[in-house]
Amino acid sequence: MEGPSWEVSLDIGYEQAVERVMERLLSLGIPTVRAFDLPSACSPHPDGPCPHSGLAPCACRLVVLVVYGISASRVALIAHGCAERTSLSLISLSGPPPDPLLGEILSQVAGEPSLGRLSLRGD
Numbered sequence: 001m002e003g004p005s006w007e008v009s010l011d012i013g014y015e016q017a018v019e020r021v022m023e024r025l026l027s028l029g030i031p032t033v034r035a036f037d038l039p040s041a042c043s044p045h046p047d048g049p050c051p052h053s054g055l056a057p058c059a060c061r062l063v064v065l066v067v068y069g070i071s072a073s074r075v076a077l078i079a080h081g082c083a084e085r086t087s088l089s090l091i092s093l094s095g096p097p098p099d100p101l102l103g104e105i106l107s108q109v110a111g112e113p114s115l116g117r118l119s120l121r122g123d
Contacts, residue, residue: 006090006103014061014081017088021077024109025067030102032077036064053082066093067102075102 010017018034025032038061050058065077074093079086088106090098 005092005097006106008088008106010086010088011084012086013084014063014079014086017081017086018063018065018079021079021088021106021109022065025105028105030105031068033066033068034063035066035076036062038062050082055083059083077106 022032022034049056050060053060059082061079061081063079063081065079067075067077074095075098076091076093078089078091080089081087090103090106092098
């Protein structure tokens, strides 16, 4: 498994970001499954401040969505939420890197005004 092929940061909570992305992908006929949801992405820091926000206790969340149907490979869309900021990353789970079309679709979804300000990083 390689590093992310696409990332975006949004100024909204993770649940809203995940719901919006899942709704959009499903509306386009792209099967998406919520495979993993970790209530605290900072479990190694149970008593200390969050390494992302500096707040204690840590309220980070981590969600993994498996996206099928764009190419022959399975792709993980990882959402890391901390306070009112969510980072989304695409990682190939098997086969070739994620289809660039998926990154374009996600960039369009992320660019919708209801999702707030965003910053993109792609390879």
